Amino acid sequence: MFYRSTRGSSEKINCASAIIKGIAGDKGLFVPDYIPKLDLLPYEMVGLSYHDIAIDILSKFFPDMEVEEIRECVLSAYDDKFSDEEIVPLSEAGGAWFMELYHGKTAAFKDMALSILPHLMTLAIKKEGEERTIAILTATSGDTGKAALEGFSDVPGTEIFVFYPSDGVSKIQKRQMTTQEGKNTHVFGIHGNFDDAQTEVKRIFNDKEVNKALSEKGYLLSSANSINIGRLIPQIVYYVYSYVKLIEKGEIAPEEEINIVVPTGNFGNILAAYYAGQMGIPVNCFICASNVNHVLTDFINTGIYNANRPLCLTNSPSMDILVSSNLERLLYHLSNGSEEEIYNLMSKLETDRFYEVNSEIKQGLEDFYAGFADDNETLKTIETLYKEEGYLVDTHTAVGYKVYQDYIQETSDNTVTLIASTASGYKFAEDVNQALGIKKSEDGFEAIKKLHRVTGVEIPEGLKELDKKEILHEGLIEKDEMLSAIEKNLK
Numbered sequence: 001m002f003y004r005s006t007r008g009s010s011e012k013i014n015c016a017s018a019i020i021k022g023i024a025g026d027k028g029l030f031v032p033d034y035i036p037k038l039d040l041l042p043y044e045m046v047g048l049s050y051h052d053i054a055i056d057i058l059s060k061f062f063p064d065m066e067v068e069e070i071r072e073c074v075l076s077a078y079d080d081k082f083s084d085e086e087i088v089p090l091s092e093a094g095g096a097w098f099m100e101l102y103h104g105k106t107a108a109f110k111d112m113a114l115s116i117l118p119h120l121m122t123l124a125i126k127k128e129g130e131e132r133t134i135a136i137l138t139a140t141s142g143d144t145g146k147a148a149l150e151g152f153s154d155v156p157g158t159e160i161f162v163f164y165p166s167d168g169v170s171k172i173q174k175r176q177m178t179t180q181e182g183k184n185t186h187v188f189g190i191h192g193n194f195d196d197a198q199t200e201v202k203r204i205f206n207d208k209e210v211n212k213a214l215s216e217k218g219y220l221l222s223s224a225n226s227i228n229i230g231r232l233i234p235q236i237v238y239y240v241y242s243y244v245k246l247i248e249k250g251e252i253a254p255e256e257e258i259n260i261v262v263p264t265g266n267f268g269n270i271l272a273a274y275y276a277g278q279m280g281i282p283v284n285c286f287i288c289a290s291n292v293n294h295v296l297t298d299f300i301n302t303g304i305y306n307a308n309r310p311l312c313l314t315n316s317p318s319m320d321i322l323v324s325s326n327l328e329r330l331l332y333h334l335s336n337g338s339e340e341e342i343y344n345l346m347s348k349l350e351t352d353r354f355y356e357v358n359s360e361i362k363q364g365l366e367d368f369y370a371g372f373a374d375d376n377e378t379l380k381t382i383e384t385l386y387k388e389e390g391y392l393v394d395t396h397t398a399v400g401y402k403v404y405q406d407y408i409q410e411t412s413d414n415t416v417t418l419i420a421s422t423a424s425g426y427k428f429a430e431d432v433n434q435a436l437g438i439k440k441s442e443d444g445f446e447a448i449k450k451l452h453r454v455t456g457v458e459i460p461e462g463l464k465e466l467d468k469k470e471i472l473h474e475g476l477i478e479k480d481e482m483l484s485a486i487e488k489n490l491k
């Protein structure tokens with residue numbers, strides 16, 4: 001197995017090198033040359049732990065690492081940092097199965113991959129004999145930033161930079177990032193939105209002069225965003241694991257198809273679901289749920305990607321994105337690895353913020369259903385799920401459930417359905433409280449306490465004492481100051 005750029009110009013490289021580089025030199029994303037099949041049929045995996053399945057899947061995508069080494073990474077990543085022994089428990093509510101991906105340290109699903117990425121990165125550095133310090137640049141819509149900071153804090157041989165839209169994240173998300181400890185952590189708010197941050201980070205990655213100058217000082221740039229294959233592959237694991245669990249619970253027959261619903265922003269999580277399908281998990285439909293920034297809904301329904309629209313700030317801020325990076329990988333696979341086609345589409349996206357895919361790709365999109373929910377529908381969904389089912393979800397997961405309801409209305413499909421539950425309701429407590437009719441709070445921290453008083457649902461450990469933590473990162477910069485912020489901190 002080797003990795004190459006979706007845009008074709010890079011040579012074939014091994015997984016360690018792809019993890020270290022993060023993004024290809026031609027601005028493309030690294031993709032594996034094939035998607036491996038699972039060794040065992042899902043029903044033969046019944047009884048395996050999250051760790052067993054993770055070791056199996058990661059070994060297939062990262063064959064130049066020893067299985068023993070991967071086992072160590074997996075065991076160090078998925079330990080008692082997760083508050084649930086199962087790592088990813090399933091809860092049934094409202095006619096669907098919620099796959100709870102938020103029991104890690106930062107209370108959002110980004111912990112699933114960012115708990116292990118630093119271990120994989122350290123291993124990759126050793127394998128490649130890389131002597132430079134890895135400087136990780138991360139653009140975040142709120143959740144990746146904190147999870148990456150937790151993961152990389154004080155990891156030897158790394159420096160971590162996080163850029164978040166100053167007005168585009170929840171207060172709790174902001175406080176989580178600005179109170180981060182660790183000598184190698186650097187956090188900046190920017191005047192601008194997530195797309196601005198992501199575009200500038202990608203530009204810096206591809207600036208040859210900058211890379212050369214940093215290299216001379218002993219630094220190599222890498223990414224903790226889902227453009228890094230080392231983050232994407234660990235996300236496949238929970239889809240396979242949850243499918244096996246549904247068999248174990250007697251909810252589905254051994255080879256029965258399921259639907260998978262994913263509240264989607266940068267298209268990383270749903271792409272991991274697609275990879276799980278390619279590996280052998282039987283999927284009837286991938287349901288892509290967006291908020292009012294519904295570029296992806298329009299794209300899946302028409303084959304036209306049009307980012308020429310204003311970005312709206314919503315109550316599901318981690319999905320306030322107009323340019324979804326990982327879609328590039330799906331297009332690559334659906335076009336049978338046609339690099340030239342991808343190069344042309346992405347060039348058009350850069351110049352016109354617009355493209356239309358060919359009929360071959362359109363046909364591939366038929367496995368996907370797409371819809372969106374606005375802020376009011378999101379709140380209404382939280383209310384209904386709590387009042388009728390006693391089940392608390394966050395705003396992003398509510399978007400997923402609402403779109404699933406629309407899907408059922410439209411199709412009458414009764415396939416067993418798995419919904420990616422991407423964050424704890426406490427992370428967006430102010431909005432959740434509004435949904436439940438709980439009186440408005442002074443701030444996010446009081447909102448957390450009120451929500452706890454009303455629901456009795458346990459508060460995630462990492463959010464409990466957040467308001468008492470010292471603010472360590474106050475930086476607020478313009479987007480064209482990101483590079484100098486990096487250079488200043490890399491001496």
Ligand SMILES: *Cc1c(COP(=O)(O)O)cnc(C)c1O
Pocket residue numbers: 108109110143144226263264265266267268269270318319396397422423
């Ligand atoms: C990041 C995030 C998403 C979107 O996931 P993508 O992989 O970017 O599509 C959805 N919900 C929450 C809570 C998130 O943090």
